[in-house]
Amino acid sequence: MPQPNATLEDLEIILHEQEGCPICHYGRQSGRKYLDGVMYESVNDFGLRQRLIKNMGFCEFHSQEMLTFPGAKLGAAIIEQAMLKEALRRMEATSPGRNSFFSRGSKSEPSHSTPDRNTCPACLHEQASERRAIEELLAHWDDDWVGLLEKSGGMCFNHFVLALYLAPKATAKTLKQMHERQWRELIVQLDEFIRKQDYRFRHEAISEEEGVASRRTIAILTGEPRSVIQTKLVT
Numbered sequence: 001m002p003q004p005n006a007t008l009e010d011l012e013i014i015l016h017e018q019e020g021c022p023i024c025h026y027g028r029q030s031g032r033k034y035l036d037g038v039m040y041e042s043v044n045d046f047g048l049r050q051r052l053i054k055n056m057g058f059c060e061f062h063s064q065e066m067l068t069f070p071g072a073k074l075g076a077a078i079i080e081q082a083m084l085k086e087a088l089r090r091m092e093a094t095s096p097g098r099n100s101f102f103s104r105g106s107k108s109e110p111s112h113s114t115p116d117r118n119t120c121p122a123c124l125h126e127q128a129s130e131r132r133a134i135e136e137l138l139a140h141w142d143d144d145w146v147g148l149l150e151k152s153g154g155m156c157f158n159h160f161v162l163a164l165y166l167a168p169k170a171t172a173k174t175l176k177q178m179h180e181r182q183w184r185e186l187i188v189q190l191d192e193f194i195r196k197q198d199y200r201f202r203h204e205a206i207s208e209e210e211g212v213a214s215r216r217t218i219a220i221l222t223g224e225p226r227s228v229i230q231t232k233l234v235t
């Protein structure tokens with residue numbers, strides 16, 4: 001399998017080493033690498049600081065992940081202090097009273113919310129990387145990639161939909177067939193798991209696949225779970 005670029009090399013390693021949606025895994029690693037760069041090189045970068053201030057820092061996950069880099073405590077302290085100063089500035093800029101932090105016309109939604117996946121710079125970096133990974137995968141689509149993707153259990157629903165949107169017709173057809181087959185298999189495994197909970201069939205052993213079918217389904221529907229324990233960085 002020729003490897004013309006780093007994205008494909010990383011994807012191939014992920015597909016060999018990890019189960020589940022390779023695009024999710026690639027995005028997580030890419031986000032972690034981005035944070036690593038921020039911690040060590042860009043902590044005092046004016047443009048990034050302004051962007052972070054505008055969005056009030058990183059999302060909950062990436063803020064926690066910042067603390068997992070060895071030696072990055074100083075960078076985290078510098079960033080978080082700047083964010084807390086911004087929170088204080090916003091607080092002081094509003095007049096006292098219940099309505100000051102609330103959007104006009106809204107009864108419950110704060111107008112200055114902390115970042116989520118749509119505003120966190122690291123999440124946005126992840127999403128751009130995930131799209132790039134799908135584009136590279138599709139541009140180099142062949143039987144080897146089909147085999148690797150099939151073995152990993154395929155993509156999560158959101159990445160599958162994006163891949164389908166970006167894929168040429170023939171590739172889209174293969175993608176669709178693969179995921180349809182896998183999801184149908186999963187439905188059968190869940191059926192079996194549910195059936196074996198009945199007292200009449202409890203003597204039947206639950207297979208390993210049936211035992212993890214719920215977890216796999218959740219990963220397909222919501223994306224691979226995020227873990228701050230990940231230590232590997234993409235190149």
Ligand SMILES: [Zn+2]
Nearest residue numbers: 021024156159
């Ligand atoms: Zn995914």
Ligand SMILES: [Zn+2]
Nearest residue numbers: 059062120123
């Ligand atoms: Zn984030």
